[in-house]
Amino acid sequence: MATVCSNQDTCTEGFEEAGGAVKHQTAQIIQELWQIVSNHLDLSSMIINCDVVSGRRLMGLEPTNMDHKNLGDPKWISKKDKKLLGSHLANIQPNVTVSHHGIGPNVTVRSIKEAIEMAPKNSSIPFIIHVKAGRYQEANLTVGKSKTNLWFIGAGKGKTIITGVTGAGFVARGITFESTAGPQNHQAVALLVKSEHSVFYECEMKGYQDTLYIHSNRQFYRNCDIYGTIDFIFGKAQAVFQNCTIYTRKPMEQQTNTIIAHKRPCSNICAGISIHECQIRAAPDLEPVKSNYTTYLGRPWNEGATTVYMLSYIGDHIDPQGWIPWNSTTTLDDVFYGEFQNYGPGANISQRVISPGVHANMSVVEAARFTVDRFVDGSSWIGHTKVPFEAGLGY
Structure with a gap:
């Protein structure tokens, strides 16, 4: 149902600049479907492992005592191939x-x-x-x-x-x-991922604006390198990036770099982006001119956007404010932007933007919600592929 919600939102986006009767009729149909899906999600939220935190749904706080070595094989992979x-x-x-x-x-x-x-x-x-x-x-x-x-x-x-x-x-x-489009062609997606339980291991995603579109469902990225300029990791999924290196490239003149743009298509679904034990660095083309360009950790595609950086190295190309609104008419009041025990010159939180949605010094309890196990239930579907991962905070 969460995927249906994301797909409906994407369909609506496609008609934003359209006009006439087709747009009106389509919007009416989507609104009716949206209401049905929303009602079902409200009912489902009563039984799934989510809790409401300031209007957002995140994974629950109860402790887990799972024995990761003795979990049953996930349904989507046989013992022969695990x-x-x-x-x-x-x-x-x-x-x-x-x-x-x-x-x-x-x-x-x-x-x-x-x-x-x-x-x-x-x-x-x-x-x-x-x-x-x-x-x-x-x-x-x-x-x-x-x-x-x-x-x-x-x-x-x-x-x-x-x-x-x-x-x-x-x-x-x-x-x-x-994506070979180059910065002058603006939005150019290199990879769009919609699949549930998708795993990317030792891969690269290279582009400029909108490099990696994590569209929907639960996704895991390990030992990957991601390159881009504006909103180059973006989407509506529930995704964890672990032990990855995220490189900001040199943009066009007068452009501002933003690493992540997350969107929550429905207020009653679990969604967000967790950056865990990663490296946030300037790419070789940006490094010598990084003082000429401003780079932020992220900006919200809509209200309820959720992004956290945990136990990660953050380079000095990141602006001390850390985060910015989507545009001049929006705020950071209704998002969840978190940081937990990051290090490096760009990890200094003393000048982070002050807003109810910015949690620059998360507690251990808050950070634990965004681990592989608690955020995407990863041990039930990642562990048996033998792709390495950290189930908890690991600090």
Whole structure:
């Protein structure tokens, strides 16, 4: 239902600049659907593990005594494959191998699109696509909803490069997702992710404005590098970034960098972005001129936006205020922006903007809500892939 809410919100956004009877009729239909979904979400919130904090729904405060080593296997992965992602790349046996250099020994197809078409529909087991080193410029490459449990295994960051991808229902390791539009073309998404229980391990996302669109559902990013300028990690999902390096690039003249722009499409769903044990740094092109540009930790796409930085290094390119409103007519009063025991020259909170929505010195109890286990129930679906992760705060 939360995904339906996000999709309806995205549909509404698409008609914002439209006019005439079509816009009016569509808005009326969406409003009716919205009310139905909202009513169901209100009922669901009574039984799911969420509590109301200043009008926002976050994971509950009760302690967990879960034995992570003895949890049952998640439904979406078999015991046979549960160690696969943690294996050395040479030990992974793919279903299909892709190389744009042509068919040869152990190579099945030339394009990723062909490999996706070969995957069975609604698969209950992983279908592994090994994408060999190279740059794959396949415009608007899309993983359809019926293609479930697709695993994309590349040759490593900067070696397997995919430009222009929209995906649902896959796990990726060792792949660079890149938008080649450049800063002059403004909004240009390199990767859009809608899939529930999606995992990105040792990947890169490279672009400028709007690099990574975390659209909806629960997502996990580990050991990834993300590059961009304006709102370059944005969306409506419930996502955790852990042990990632987030690089701010040099924008166009007179532009201001903002790392994260989160949006809560409905007030009664769990959503937000948790940056945990990460590195927030200036990219090589920004580093020598960082004093000429202002960079903020984030700004809210709407009221109720939620973003936290915890136990992360923050570089000196971050403005001392930390956070800014979306525009001159909005405030930070109705958001949740949190910081917990970050370090580095940009982590000094003495000059952070003062607002009811900014929690520059979160307590341990507040921070614990945004860990892998408490925020996305991660041990039930991440742990058995053997992708490394920290279930709790880990400090």
